[in-house]
Amino acid sequence: MKTEIIRVYGIVQGVGFRPFVSREADRLSLAGTVSNKGSYVEIHAQGDEKAVDGLLKALKGNAPERSEVLDVISAHADEPPYAGFEIIESEKEQGDIFVSPDIGICDKCKAELFDSSDRRYLHPFINCTQCGPRLTILDSMPYDRVRTSMNEFPMCESCAKEYENPETRRYDAQPVCCNDCGPEVYLIGTDIKGKAAITAARKAIKEGKIIAVKGIGGFHLCCSASDEQAVKRLRKLKNRPMKPFAVMLKDMETAKRECAISPEQETLLCGWQKPIVLLKKKKGGKLCESVAPDNPNVGVMLPYAPVQLLLFNYDDGIKTPDCLVMTSGNASGAPICRSDEDAVKEISHFCDLMLSHNRKIRLRADDTVTDFWGGRPYMIRRSRGFAPLPIMLSENFGGQVLAIGGELKNSFCIGKKNLFYPSPYVGDMADIRTVNALKESVGRMCELLEAAPAAVACDLHPKYNTVTAAEEMGLPVIKVQHHFAHILSCIAENDYSGKVIGVSFDGTGYGEDGTIWGGELLLCDYSGYERLGSIRPFIQAGGDLSAKEGWRIAASIIGEIFGEQGGDICEKLSVCDKKNFKVLSAMTDRRINSVISTSAGRLFDGVSAILGIRKASTFEGEASMTLQFEAQKYSEEPFADYEPMEKLTAQKETGVTLCTHALVKRLCENRLSGRDTPQLAYEFHALLSDMITAACDKIRSDSGVSVCALSGGVFQNKLLLKMTVARLEKQGFKVLTHSLIPPNDGGIALGQAVYAAKILERNN
Numbered sequence: 001m002k003t004e005i006i007r008v009y010g011i012v013q014g015v016g017f018r019p020f021v022s023r024e025a026d027r028l029s030l031a032g033t034v035s036n037k038g039s040y041v042e043i044h045a046q047g048d049e050k051a052v053d054g055l056l057k058a059l060k061g062n063a064p065e066r067s068e069v070l071d072v073i074s075a076h077a078d079e080p081p082y083a084g085f086e087i088i089e090s091e092k093e094q095g096d097i098f099v100s101p102d103i104g105i106c107d108k109c110k111a112e113l114f115d116s117s118d119r120r121y122l123h124p125f126i127n128c129t130q131c132g133p134r135l136t137i138l139d140s141m142p143y144d145r146v147r148t149s150m151n152e153f154p155m156c157e158s159c160a161k162e163y164e165n166p167e168t169r170r171y172d173a174q175p176v177c178c179n180d181c182g183p184e185v186y187l188i189g190t191d192i193k194g195k196a197a198i199t200a201a202r203k204a205i206k207e208g209k210i211i212a213v214k215g216i217g218g219f220h221l222c223c224s225a226s227d228e229q230a231v232k233r234l235r236k237l238k239n240r241p242m243k244p245f246a247v248m249l250k251d252m253e254t255a256k257r258e259c260a261i262s263p264e265q266e267t268l269l270c271g272w273q274k275p276i277v278l279l280k281k282k283k284g285g286k287l288c289e290s291v292a293p294d295n296p297n298v299g300v301m302l303p304y305a306p307v308q309l310l311l312f313n314y315d316d317g318i319k320t321p322d323c324l325v326m327t328s329g330n331a332s333g334a335p336i337c338r339s340d341e342d343a344v345k346e347i348s349h350f351c352d353l354m355l356s357h358n359r360k361i362r363l364r365a366d367d368t369v370t371d372f373w374g375g376r377p378y379m380i381r382r383s384r385g386f387a388p389l390p391i392m393l394s395e396n397f398g399g400q401v402l403a404i405g406g407e408l409k410n411s412f413c414i415g416k417k418n419l420f421y422p423s424p425y426v427g428d429m430a431d432i433r434t435v436n437a438l439k440e441s442v443g444r445m446c447e448l449l450e451a452a453p454a455a456v457a458c459d460l461h462p463k464y465n466t467v468t469a470a471e472e473m474g475l476p477v478i479k480v481q482h483h484f485a486h487i488l489s490c491i492a493e494n495d496y497s498g499k500v501i502g503v504s505f506d507g508t509g510y511g512e513d514g515t516i517w518g519g520e521l522l523l524c525d526y527s528g529y530e531r532l533g534s535i536r537p538f539i540q541a542g543g544d545l546s547a548k549e550g551w552r553i554a555a556s557i558i559g560e561i562f563g564e565q566g567g568d569i570c571e572k573l574s575v576c577d578k579k580n581f582k583v584l585s586a587m588t589d590r591r592i593n594s595v596i597s598t599s600a601g602r603l604f605d606g607v608s609a610i611l612g613i614r615k616a617s618t619f620e621g622e623a624s625m626t627l628q629f630e631a632q633k634y635s636e637e638p639f640a641d642y643e644p645m646e647k648l649t650a651q652k653e654t655g656v657t658l659c660t661h662a663l664v665k666r667l668c669e670n671r672l673s674g675r676d677t678p679q680l681a682y683e684f685h686a687l688l689s690d691m692i693t694a695a696c697d698k699i700r701s702d703s704g705v706s707v708c709a710l711s712g713g714v715f716q717n718k719l720l721l722k723m724t725v726a727r728l729e730k731q732g733f734k735v736l737t738h739s740l741i742p743p744n745d746g747g748i749a750l751g752q753a754v755y756a757a758k759i760l761e762r763n764n
């Protein structure tokens with residue numbers, strides 16, 4: 001007879017880990033206890049040696065599907081005999097915390113949901129130890145019902161029996177409930193609830209109306225995705241003319257009817273995280289054009305909350321569409337609504353009916369959006385299902401830090417030693433409501449992760465709301481240059497600790513010299529960076545307007561290249577008329593409302609205007625995205641031939657400038673000579689990747705560094721990404737790219753956090 005005290009570290013809370021241990025102990029006739037310690041699970045196992053070994057083996061080999069065991073430490077102990085094996089109340093201990101993300105409904109629960117003999121038949125909140133809400137209902141750790149928003153719903157006798165019986169799937173499942181004791185759905189502003197509410201919502205969808213539905217991490221706005229009128233109306237109400245809507249499709253079969261799906265994409269689509277996956281539309285599907293206008297792709301997800309499944313399938317005899325638009329329920333610029341109060345105030349005028357429920361959402365979590373590249377997910381928005389899983393670095397940094405993140409697509413990040421926990425998506429910080437949501441979420445995440453940051457990291461920009469928020473926290477502030485933070489996030493994600501040549505291409509970021517940066521080549525590592533190159537600077541005229549109106553960038557660069565002839569050329573290319581060109585030139589000459597910029601995002605916008613693809617954008621990235629789609633019409637893979645350019649870079653003593661003006665000049669001339677738009681769009685991508693590669697080559701020969709890291713929102717453009725990676729690898733570079741951290745501004749908090757942690761380490 002021996003006793004071992006075993007500690008299991010990793011994601012072992014809220015995933016049925018204690019019940020699993022208890023079942024294994026019973027099987028092996030072990031006595032003792034198991035408890036949650038907040039950051040780990042502690043087991044006291046008493047029995048013969050073989051049985052204890054059996055348990056250790058099972059912990060590593062048979063752990064529940066949703067758990068992730070990172071470490072098992074065991075030590076011998078002398079303890080009086082236990083009578084049996086039991087799960088004991090959670091106690092709090094300090095340490096590394098792993099909070100489980102929310103988990104999409106599992107197959108067993110789905111089967112029970114539609115089994116008319118099951119006591120949870122059609123129960124909109126069905127869940128078990130393997131599925132259901134986690135992060136979004138959690139108040140604090142350790143994960144127990146009393147510390148979640150399920151605290152308000154005492155279990156009925158039948159549920160309590162399952163909760164206490166190790167033989168059931170709901171043993172120790174914190175959010176367990178049923179039709180008798182669980183939360184309830186209802187229509188906001190009426191006394192219609194339960195079945196009648198779901199039927200009313202389904203009827204509204206069928207009739208082409210727009211509804212709001214409260215899910216796991218917030219509200220969605222929803223309507224039939226095969227009803228052009230309904231989708232157009234939603235666009236009009238939301239004032240969102242072109243930006244694609246995500247869709248929720250009934251099942252995999254429907255998804256395959258609508259989209260081309262590779263086996264890897266299928267796995268991602270039906271995995272427990274249930275992200276929105278960007279997929280190529282098929283011809284002849286039922287999705288109407290307005291869902292994702294002028295776009296070969298569409299963001300698709302499968303239902304992950306039971307209430308969403310019920311919108312597709314119910315016992316009321318109504319046949320609802322199998323494709324639904326499911327877009328975040330928020331007012332433009334504001335965070336996703338999570339309470340009835342928010343929803344009534346902010347989105348009730350976008351919809352005809354609001355289906356809500358009384359299980360409170362503690363932390364917002366938008367849907368995760370991911371693309372697919374190189375056999376892996378390529379994250380666009382990392383949120384529900386992924387947050388707050390930490391990034392683990394092999395290097396142990398000092399102290400605890402909070403990184404407040406960027407101004408657009410904000411998410412923040414908490415760092416503790418070698419673990420970095422990115423938050424769910426928060427939103428764009430121009431809106432005060434989002435700033436408030438950020439402050440609230442920071443407080444909640446710090447509490448959950450028991451973090452007490454010693455410093456806060458933020459951007460350099462003097463006017464950002466995130467910077468003000470960081471400065472108000474009363475902690476030492478560490479400012480991190482935007483494009484440097486992008487590259488740091490990429491090397492941290494890859495757990496790479498050496499020097500890299502960072503290619504940081506995005507829309508906008510404040511440079512050390514007060515100009516706008518965004519097409520940068522940085523030689524850097526965790527401790528700092530040197531700016532060794534960029535695209536050729538141009539004058540960005542028109543302030544904020546120039547970010548939306550690419551023709552202004554086009555006219556400005558054309559003016560710099562062709563001088564007075566620029567007006568003629570702009571008119572011939574339909575960029576703008578001579579009068580507008582003159583006004584713009586006068587502004588740039590006198591530097592009125594004009595700044596020097598090396599923004600690659602703006603360069604793409606400008607080229608989009610020059611090629612007659614988009615003169616302006618109704619949403620961020622529209623002009624550059626359509627430029628990419630044009631190029632893909634010409635060729636995607638295998639790469640097509642094109643005429644190379646002689647001079648790719650202007651070399652400086654240390655560093656390099658990309659000859660982007662020469663590239664634009666060539667595009668203008670070729671377009672004037674009547675060349676095909678898709679071909680020119682393709683050549684722009686190809687020649688730009690040639691330039692990036694040549695520039696990296698020059699930096700390698702000066703520095704000896706042969707690892708490149710590609711980051712920044714422009715690398716959401718997969719054509720540019722593919723071409724650049726292929727060229728760099730051909731030249732013998734090792735190339736680091738993103739996968740689970742977004743290349744866009746949603747990812748920079750991780751970079752800010754590792755830099756701040758490095759500074760703390762140095763100062764200690």
Ligand SMILES: [Zn+2]
Nearest residue numbers: 106109128131
């Ligand atoms: Zn389940």
Ligand SMILES: [Zn+2]
Nearest residue numbers: 156159178181
């Ligand atoms: Zn119950």
